[in-house]
Every structure is written in structure tokens, then in C-alpha cells.
Amino acid sequence: MKKLLAAVAILGLMFSYVLAADEVADPEAARGNVFGHEAKYRAATLAEAKSTVNRWLEKAGVAEDLRKKVADLWKGDMADPNGTRLLQRLGETFALVDTKAKQIVDVTTKSHDRKDLPSLAWLTDEKLDTLARDNLRLLVGRWLCQEKLYDESIAVLKDVKPENVIDPASLLFYRSVAYHRLLVKKEGLESIHTLLDDVGDSPRRYTELASLMEQDLKALKDGSLDDISRRMEDVERRLGLSRAGKVVRKKEDDIVKMLDVLIDDLEKQCQQCQGSGSGQGNTPRNQSGVAGGTGPGNVNPRTAKGEGWGTLPAKDRQEALQQLGKDFPAHYRAAIEQYFRRIADDKKP
16 A cells, blocks of 8 residues: 555656657557557647647638747657647647747746646636647646646546547546545546546556556545545645645544544444453453553544644543554554644644
């Protein structure tokens, strides 16, 4: 699991590339699987990209001087015309023609102040040319995902159709990453399946990581400690982005409720163990009890919610953590304590 989480954690730092398919010696090499099924999606070739851009310039009625700049931009052959580079070149083309597109392209070329994002509302206008609208959305949605702004990335990418973009593998990959990081199982698995089943030229690292994400989402059980731990990580990420509004508070409340359920279950198990072990005289002490205590060791975790955890007496905190730690590894106890301390600190005036 640690290896899996480590692999997923570096997704936001990776820059993708998709192999061009303009020259395929063996026609079968372009097919999506061993049964000869034709791949539904693939990256555009350099020749296809140039032809599409020329048609777009003609349709948009772009002035001659700008068309010359675009022609210079696409002049000659690219050494490695993979999907990512073609997408970037396409973005630069739109930036030459449209000032709003230039703002977006400029943002995606560097790590930017997340509080100063340009308006993206105009990219939802259905009247916009599909080529410019959807490929700019892919460009900025990919960047948002790399910047760990997963909610914003999904908002931009969720309705983009793979057939409308120059690099469908990147669209599906980054959309899958964002869904995976936010634990959105249904949409995440759908996006992953499309990437693995319907794209004929996905880079191996895309497919390998997508397979890991698929296994991870399928195995993730709602309300499990693993699920809760990841939700904590998501809250930490949001707080690190200076997000402490209603959405974060709702997520914090949901986490505490899930912990309540977990601890309640543990308490019931403890009581059953103690009941079945009564009257056995020299039987070793049931581990569910708190060492040195006079009661059965049942802890009311509701006193450990965010606003009170950081100020609880050390004995009470230890009892709550001990109750949590009976059936789970120690690093979960440390993570839970750190999480509640963080919430308490954030709520201080």
C-alpha cells in the first residue's frame, strides 16, 4: 500500500507524452488489443494537427499577419511530436490569436499563484469553436491537476470528450488522477476503464499507473480506516491551499462521524470480549481496558472532536488513541492525533 500511495503521490509532478501514430509500419501496431479491435481514441499526428489548425484559422477568419505567425510556429517537423508537445503547440497557437487564451497558456507554463487564476468561465460557452474550447480546457485542467487543485481540474475536464482533443490519453489520465485523489469511485473507474480499453497509444506509465489506481479504488471500502485516512489527507491538502470554508468543515465533520462509527464498533467488540471473559479468574487482562483504569476502558470519542482535541487532558487523549489503536497500526493513531490537532489549531481565533 505504501508503494501504491507513493506512486500516486508523484502523479501531479509528472509530465506526459503520447506517441504519435503518423508512421506505423505494421497496421496491427495501431490496434488497441490483441483481438484486433480498433482503438477508439488516439493522439493526433503532426500532419493531422497542422491540417486541423489551418482549417481552424480559415474558419475563424484570422488576420493574415497572425496566420503568418502561426505558420512560423508550426514550421518544419518536430523532433518528437508526441501528444503533450502537440497540445502545448496548439495552446501557443490559440494564444497568438486570442488574449484570453494567452492568459490561460501563460498560467500553465509555470507554478502560479493559485489565488490569481484567470477566469475560466468563458471556456464553458458551447458557442466557442470545439477545437479551441476543449483543447484549452485540457491544457488548463491538466495543469490544475498537477498543482493539486483536483476539484477545479475535474470541473474543467469532466465534460470534455476525448475525440475533441489532440491528446485523449492525457485527458483521461489526468481526469482519472483527479477523481482518484478525491476518492470519487464511480467516475474515476469509468475514466480509468476508458483510458485502458479505448485509447490505442497510451504511454506505458499512464496505463501502469491507471491500473494501480483501478485496483486501489476497487479495494477501497467506504468508512474504512484507510478511507478515513485518505479523507484526512485531502483535508490537509485543502488547508495547505488556505481553504477552510464550508466544504472543508463539512469534510471534517464527516471524518469525525466516521471515526465515531469505527470507535463505537470497537467499543462493542470490547464489551463482548469482556462479557465472554468474565469469571475466568486468572485469565490475562483484556487488552480493551485502559491500563491503570477502574472502568472497562470504553472511551467516548465525541469529546475528541476538532474543537476540543488539542485541549483535552493528556490522559483523555491517550485513552482515545489507545481505543483507536487496538486493531490498527500505530501510524494511524499518530495521523489521527495530528489531524485533530490541526483542526483545533485552525479553529483558534
